[in-house]
Amino acid sequence: MEPIIQIDDKLISADVWQEHFACDISQCAGICCVYGDSGAPLEPAEAEMLEKEYPNFVACMKPEGVRAVEEQGVAVVDFDNELCTPLIANKECAYSCFDKDNVCYCAIERAWSEGKTAFRKPVSCWLYPIRIKQFREITGLNYDRQHLCDAARAKGEKENMPVFRFLREPLIYRFGKAFYEEMEKIYSTNLKP
Numbered sequence: 001m002e003p004i005i006q007i008d009d010k011l012i013s014a015d016v017w018q019e020h021f022a023c024d025i026s027q028c029a030g031i032c033c034v035y036g037d038s039g040a041p042l043e044p045a046e047a048e049m050l051e052k053e054y055p056n057f058v059a060c061m062k063p064e065g066v067r068a069v070e071e072q073g074v075a076v077v078d079f080d081n082e083l084c085t086p087l088i089a090n091k092e093c094a095y096s097c098f099d100k101d102n103v104c105y106c107a108i109e110r111a112w113s114e115g116k117t118a119f120r121k122p123v124s125c126w127l128y129p130i131r132i133k134q135f136r137e138i139t140g141l142n143y144d145r146q147h148l149c150d151a152a153r154a155k156g157e158k159e160n161m162p163v164f165r166f167l168r169e170p171l172i173y174r175f176g177k178a179f180y181e182e183m184e185k186i187y188s189t190n191l192k193p
Helices: 046-059 065-074 107-113 147-159 169-175 177-191
Strands: 005-006 010-013 096-100 104-106 130-134 139-144
Touching: 005 177, 010 107, 046 065, 046 107, 096 107, 169 177
Parallel strands: 010 139
Antiparallel strands: 005 010, 096 104, 130 139
16 A cells, blocks of 8 residues: 555645554553643734634633733744744743643633633644645645554554544544545545444
8 A cells, every 4th residue: 555645736645544552541641732842833814813712711821821822922933933822931832722631622622621711722733643734736735643542542452443434523623524435435435444
């Protein structure tokens, strides 16, 4: 099998079908919102949405996150010249929040689940561990294999959950139902064990 599969103007790593994944936040404690060298990638429309919706989710943020946004803005440009979320002291995302057990969650998504904002969260967060890279006329989708998601891979393997199926909802949100159905078709006809 080829390592890259094309659907329309999208090039997708075969790992998206072949690898297994199911978030296990009880094991990782939301480390993906804390670990990294820059914030979550943003699309320009998402930066505009953050600006518009910020008053609706600011109450769910921790004080350090509010301070980071006040100092840096709702979105920043990182060292790769890409738009992303600001960080608190070069560590966790400014939009992170922690529960009483020190598990990290997204303050934006928390507000969304409470009906306070129309913006759920950046699609790059929702689609993780798939990372999107936009080229001129082509969109690349790659599986980002990080050690911090070892528990998610183990859980996905146990549940026989391919990455793309775990991410069904955000894939449909970002690329449409027909795209997702084509992914299912490819899996069923060519890749299903």
